[in-house]
Amino acid sequence: MSEESNPIKEYLFEYLESKKIQELASQSKFPELINDVLENCFDRVILMGEKEESIAIFATGLLHYLLTNALIPSQRKIEHKGVKIDIVIPNLKTLENDPGKALIIYIPKTMDINEIKQKLDSLRKIQPNNKNIWLVLSKKIDSQNNTYIIEKKNPSFLKIIVDIGQFANVQGQNKFKILRI
Secondary structure (H helix, E strand, O other), X not given: OOOOOXXXXXXXXXXXXXXXXXXXXXXXXXXXXXXXXXXXXXXXXXXXXXXXXXXXXHHHHHHHHHHHHOOOOOEEEEEEOOEEEEEEEOOHHHHHHOHHHOEEEEOOOOXXXXXXXXXXXXXXXXXXXXXXXXXXEOOOOOOOOOEEEOOOOOHHHHOHHHHHHHHHHHOOOOOOOOOOO
């Protein structure tokens, strides 16, 4: 699936423009917003392509929207020392200078355990703080990393943006404390 024109992203962002979602975002009701999006979009999204890849595209788009609306600084789809990073919070400079204050979110497009472990090993080379590498998956795997499962009726993904906000506040990334969560 190409990055430029992606039917999953188009569908998601069209839904995110709905009045109800805009209202939830303006009120910083992010868990409710995530739940609504999962309830109303998830089933269709997983039919729009290979399931794991579709879920990864959906999760990446939704997280990008949430981070923007929660005013949490982040960079997505960047590369550092030859390692591709899905999302880094707050930015690559912080990851390089003070990895303890940076968070990497890895959203695999597969459930192949060996491939996921291999990617985690490469991420650990640039983020030595294993607790600062979080996973977003379609189902639970045995991992020491903080893992969020994106599926309907699973509360773990509902709290990801709150957990990210807490991480950013604890690490002092938000000097002005204007996070909308």
